[in-house]
Amino acid sequence: MKTLVVVGHPDVANSSTQGFFKHAAKEEPQVTWHVLRAPFDPLKEHQLLWEADRIVLEFPLYWYSVPAVMKDWIDQIFDEELLGESGQRLAGKEFGVVVTTGRALKEFAPGQSQGFTLAELLRPLQALANETKMTYLTPLTIGQFTRLGKKERLELAVSYRQYLTAEKPGHLATSVAWLVERLNKLAKEHEDQAPGYLGLVAVLLDNQEQLADLGVNLTLLGEDD
């Protein structure tokens, strides 16, 4: 799967958050990390979008919206040339959102300081995905990145990489498959420690097999009357 991360930020070079994501994305060879800079070359932008299987818009929430550079990009690049006469040229691709907020995530709820959920605030992007026949992925939301501790950042790095490259981000089975692939790769890279990595692979796979078996048995027992 080829993933295109489209980064909309007025000052990427000085953003520690984007630096963190860029560093994590480098671990995934199928990811193209593309920072938006005006003026845009429509041909180049269209080509990047056509080649991707998963398109991820990544940005800090600016006044409940995407930053201006990203809005300009959407306005200029999402045209008939990109979508084709039938409007289907992006159909079937996946559309993801990675959004960071200066406020704590819990504040984005009715009755809280922001009053609206992030899902509500991101509706325009969901509508864009809907209109262009792309599958909208549940957004990856990060609140107050600079306040995250070391352990939380390590967890975020993996969540982010999985969001970009796992088949169904957030699902246990695909998360296991994703980890197994990378542990196998580490076992090859660090041959002296291979037994350790492969042992972890075995546990992950064995557990997943047991879960699948239990799932089958539960199905066989059927629903209650």
Added chain:
Amino acid sequence: MDQETMAWVKKQAEQLAKRSTDDQERALLLAVIKTVEEQGHRLELAAGELDGRAWGGKRI
């Protein structure tokens, strides 16, 4: 999954993480621990539900 296996996973992942100089590798190993814990939790729930249904219990 028994507690011994979980303890082994934690020890193994922590040892590998200690030897690694790459923060992305350490992040992966931390994710392995978390994922195995989640698998263990789901196995427990599923086994419990299976027991309940096998004995004719109603699904809540």
